[in-house]
Amino acid sequence: MAMNGHSGPPGTGGSPGNDPARSQDCPRDPDHAGDDDLLPCGRSLDDVWADHEGAPGEAPEGHPVDCVHCTAALADLRTLDDLVQRTRAEDENTPAPDASALASRVMDLVRLELRPGRSLPLGEAEEDHWIVETAAARALRDAAETVAGVRAGSCRVAPAAGSGVRAPVRVTIEVEAGARRALPELAEAVRSAVAGAADRAIGMRVSEVDVVVVDLFDETGEDPR
Amino acid sequence: MTHDARDGREPVPPTSLRETGERLALAVSEAAARVPGVAFLRPRLSDRLRGSTALARLRPGSAADRTPAGVRARRDPDTERWRVEVQLTVRAGHRAVDVARAVRAAGERAAGGLPVEIAVTVTGIV
Numbered sequence: 001m002a003m004n005g006h007s008g009p010p011g012t013g014g015s016p017g018n019d020p021a022r023s024q025d026c027p028r029d030p031d032h033a034g035d036d037d038l039l040p041c042g043r044s045l046d047d048v049w050a051d052h053e054g055a056p057g058e059a060p061e062g063h064p065v066d067c068v069h070c071t072a073a074l075a076d077l078r079t080l081d082d083l084v085q086r087t088r089a090e091d092e093n094t095p096a097p098d099a100s101a102l103a104s105r106v107m108d109l110v111r112l113e114l115r116p117g118r119s120l121p122l123g124e125a126e127e128d129h130w131i132v133e134t135a136a137a138r139a140l141r142d143a144a145e146t147v148a149g150v151r152a153g154s155c156r157v158a159p160a161a162g163s164g165v166r167a168p169v170r171v172t173i174e175v176e177a178g179a180r181r182a183l184p185e186l187a188e189a190v191r192s193a194v195a196g197a198a199d200r201a202i203g204m205r206v207s208e209v210d211v212v213v214v215d216l217f218d219e220t221g222e223d224p225r
Numbered sequence: 226m227t228h229d230a231r232d233g234r235e236p237v238p239p240t241s242l243r244e245t246g247e248r249l250a251l252a253v254s255e256a257a258a259r260v261p262g263v264a265f266l267r268p269r270l271s272d273r274l275r276g277s278t279a280l281a282r283l284r285p286g287s288a289a290d291r292t293p294a295g296v297r298a299r300r301d302p303d304t305e306r307w308r309v310e311v312q313l314t315v316r317a318g319h320r321a322v323d324v325a326r327a328v329r330a331a332g333e334r335a336a337g338g339l340p341v342e343i344a345v346t347v348t349g350i351v
Contacts, residue, residue, distance in 0.1 A: 119346055122322045129325035131347040135314075139350050201350075203322025 041069040048073050120157055121166040123203055133157050136202060140171060143197030144211075147189045149178025149219055160207050168205035171198070174212045178219035187211040246298040246307070249336060253309050253343065254293035256335035257328045262319030266295025267312035267348050306340040314349035321347045 038044050043063065048070050063070075117133035133156075141152035153174035160170045171194055177186050191209045198206045257263055298309045309332060315324045325345035332343040 122325055122345075122347060127326075128342065128344040129322060129329070129346070130344070131321055132349075135321075135347055135349045201317075201320060203320050203325075 039069040039073055041067050043067075043070060045073060045077070049077050052077070118158065120159070120169050120204060124205075125164075125166040127166075131202060131204060136198075136204060139201055140173060140194050140197055143193045143201070144173055144175060144190045147186065147193050149181050149186060150190055151176040151217065153214055157204075163207075168207035170208050170210070171206055172210045172212065174214045176215040176217050177213045179216050180219050183213055187213065242300060245339070246300065249307055249309065249339060249341070250296040250298040251293050252335040252337065253298070253311060253332040253341075254296040256331040257296070257311050257313060260324065260327045260331050262316050262324035263328065264314040264316045264349075264351050266293070267314065268294045304340075306342055307336070309336075309341055309343045310346065311343060312346045312348050314351055315347050317350055321350065 039048070041063070052074055119130040119132055120136055121127075122129040122131045136157050137155040140157065141155045144150055144152040144155075153176065155171065155173045157169050157171050159165060159167055173190065173194060175186075175190055177183060190211045194209045194211075195206055198204045198209075254266060258266060295312045296309060298307055300307050311328055311332065313324075313328065315321045325347060328345050329343045333341060336343075
């Protein structure tokens with residue numbers, strides 16, 4: 001070997017030729033092979049594959065046609081090619097992924113990460129627990145919708161104006177109301193459901209719940225508009 | 226690196242503080258994940274955009290794979306207390322504030338005697 005006998009990991013500096021995979025036929029250490037992988041027989045995978053596809057590569061002079069290394073590599077390449085073809089065929093049968101939907105999902109995550117919404121006090125004033133507004137608002141909207149004839153719209157939860165950060169919060173929820181029920185009665189039912197959920201499901205102290213009826217709908221199923 | 230050995234007191238080296246913080250965050254994270262009602266600790270943005278294991282492979286030893294998801298521990302140099310912030314998602318059917326209190330208690334037990342203040346933020350209910 002021309003290289004310094006002390007270099008390389010232990011065990012690789014012994015007499016060459018004991019291991020067939022590392023015999024003199026193998027011109028390079030496979031661990032450090034570049035992009036053009038050379039087979040133990042000295043030919044590159046690219047050349048073998050080019051031959052198979054009908055564009056003769058640079059077969060070395062006198063290289064055996066039935067070289068075991070080339071044959072084995074070709075078999076592996078055929079298996080790989082088969083898998084690629086099959087996957088490609090499956091892809092053609094499935095609709096192309098909507099790149100804009102993916103991009104919008106990524107951006108939603110980025111926005112949520114950067115601006116998760118206001119943190120609202122959870123529990124008692126002296127505690128140090130919090131809930132983000134989006135999570136609280138969703139739970140309160142769900143509670144509002146347990147009232148028959150109610151579709152919840154936007155829900156804002158914020159510390160009451162002029163109070164400290166750990167003061168009880170004020171909830172403002174917009175709803176669409178079914179036309180079958182008197183609005184004051186429906187609004188009171190929503191207020192009660194929201195306040196109950198804030199206490200029982202979340203554990204957030206609420207000072208007031210404002211219910212804003214923004215629209216009416218026909219409870220037989222069709223929107224009267 | 227120089228060591229200030231006046232009065233026989235040596236300042237805590239920054240690397241040791243960082244390691245303590247990382248160990249504390251990991252211990253609290255593991256304890257929090259076992260609390261009933263905790264769905265999961267809030268993943269970092271990098272975890273969401275690509276598998277955390279893939280990121281760890283890509284950047285072994287980086288801060289991203291040493292810091293557990295959803296937990297941040299910082300030491301207040303004035304009070305010498307650790308402030309640990311836990312962000313998590315609660316399972317529906319569990320009262321959020323009760324889960325937060327249980328996580329705080331579990332985190333304090335997991336801190337192994339370090340002076341800690343644990344703040345829990347519920348980032349979602351599923």
